[in-house]
Amino acid sequence: MTLDELKKGEHAIVTKLSHTGSNHIRLMDLGILPGTHIQAELVSPLGDPTAYRVRETLIALRREQARQIEIERTEGK
Amino acid sequence: MTAHATPACETCPAFNASQLKKMGVNTDDADYVIALAGNPNTGKSTVFNTLTGLRQHVGNWPGKTVTRAEGGFNFNNKTYKLVDLPGTYSLLSTSVDEEVARDFILFGQPSVTVAVVDATRIERNLNLVIQILEITDHVVVALNLLDEAKRHGIEVDERHLARTLGVPVIPMVARKGQGVPELLQAIENVVNGEYQLRPYRIRQNDPKLEQVLNKMTAIIEQQYPDLPNARWVALRLLDGDASIEEAIRENRLGVLTQANRSLSIDYIYPVEAIS
């Protein structure tokens, strides 16, 4: 499944980053790599973007960015 | 076995004045140039303001619309010029901010780079610190926002952190002015060679990567024997970093020599950090 399908409050582990464009480089700089723990924490009142907790930081990602990240849902940290 | 730092070269400049001039930093009236780096949102500007007071000037990096704040302070009869680098998450990407920060540390060879770290998010902030340590050994870590860390129940063993990173780690609450004298002292210690630096190096366990990296590093060291951070340049070349490639083509790496520093570092003998 991809990150945009993760609902608010749910936890997951990143399994793969799709390599289109410079987006994945940026994501890596922010600490989103295969094996990283990620949690969907806040959703914008207009529906997009969603703020994810990654390595102690809250990063907002738009839906089309989140779609590039493959994940596996997990329970808690 | 006791180790020692070789005495500071009396006539060598403490920073790369000509390169700095190209970046628009006038170093005529400064004894030392200090770079201030760190992730965004670490209280870096507070540290900057606290150190420079009103003696600061805000402008642009030449040719770029990236803000640069520059200031000065005196400590123990020496004049220091402080340059605030843009807040960056990493030095491996090609955004303008990161290029500016990276170029300054690499080519400008500041006397000391102060890396401001948010004590509530050390793990994330160390990403940048580790990268900086690959470029330069002259680093002081300012462990800021310690009051916030306390509020969130986070306790940091800064002595252990300093031993592991191999550079001074100074706990601070910049907005209250706490830790500032200690920071200034640490900067002076590093600049005078009184602190035995044993900077952390990236450790990774992919054998293929290690092999290739060593090969590349060796080639670069052969071409530029005096380059203090050949391994980092190798890392960047393997990543296809265009600006490093350009620097090689334009022969700009040749000027970055160990002798441009006011102290030589002993890598060979492990030493207990003086803190």
Add this chain to the structure above:
Amino acid sequence: MNDTVDILKTAKQLRSELGDDYRAKLMEAIYSNATQITDTSVTYDSKKTKMTFDRVLDQALTHPIGGFLMMGLMFFAVFWITITGANIPSALLGEFLLGTVYNLLHNFATLISLPVWLSGFLIDGVYLATAWVIAVMLPPMAIFFPLFTLLEDFGYLPRVAFNLDRLFARAGAHGKQSLSMMMGYGCNAAGVISTRIIDSPRERLVAIITNNFSICNGRWPTLILMGTIFIGATAPPALASFFAAMSVVTIAVLGIVMTLLVSWGLSKTWLQGETSVFSLELPPYRPPQIMRTIYTSIIDRTLIVLWRAIWMAAPAGAVIWLISNIMIGDLSIAGHLVNFFNPLGLLLGLNGVIIVAYIVAIPANEIVIPTILMLTLTLGNNIAGAQPGVMLELDQSQVYTVLTQVGGWTMLTAVNLMLFSLLHNPCSTTILTIWNETKNKKWTFVATVLPIVLGVIITFSTSMIAHFFALV
């Protein structure tokens, strides 16, 4: 340089040996190093680590209802504090600079027998415009910017960008544009500089070009005045100030609509391109350093306003005085200009005086109304004893009388003036800032001309509609 070429060739070759995931492996290594180091140096007290306050606040500020409510409240508060807070200092500054010092200067000029034309030029022209800008500009800026900076330091502003991003994404822009847009309500030049927080050059340009649709502090007095004496006056007395406020809010909302529409338009045409990699961090909430922020912000703002007053307003004042006092035939240059532009003005539902005032006030929006009053009176029935080239202010009921009876203004004129004050070229400081930030003649030109083209189109349309329906 054979060796150099060799190095680069070897690098390329080794790179291909490593494959695509070199960077990922490297980043992974660095991050796991970081984790290792942290694990041995940092301990967490699990009770406190929940960071409950921060998270509760975030849930509240991004709540569908609560979030927008808070945003509305916050910005209303900022504007209200700025306007009411600036009233008394502006009045005091005005009394001092435009009263006491002004009179002193004239007395001194008489004392040293300065020729009338010279004292007129220097005091009524140069000094008066400079002092006007300082008195009107300084207090609101000294309040607005510290407030804004405090919100920023606290960490609230990224939440606003987060809440509004979808609107901007639809318009092909970045959520952070909402922030530079808000900054523009203080001063458009500052708004343009604040677009630096947007990484992508394309999205940055969009933010720069549309920043002028944020109504800067210098334009508020014009809008508030028109809203009060024309629009508010049409309502029953109890509702007068409500109507007045609503009219100003309507223009502001129109400005936001224009920002989004023009952003969308630019993204579809001249500034087409990929929506770049979106990036927004929501930092932890931090207690702002109130005193220090207020102090540094006030000093920064004060210096900028003073600089602007001297370099931009002073020459404008000189020009205003000169065109009002230099005669060609039996009419001043100003008079000739007003006559020349009158047909165009009327076509746009405005008049020649307004157009000339806007031309000479390119450096500073604050002096538009004083110049309009001066020109109206000196070129017409001078019931308030105005002097050529000497800007003046009157109280609100007097202004109404002068504009309508002497200037022949109608409701249409007032409404179109409000529209035009939203949709005209940026002030000269902003134009200069745009040039500095973009170093691109084409985009600086577009940013300067696009708003006024829109202004002409819209005022022309409302004017046509008003005449067609015989509303005027």
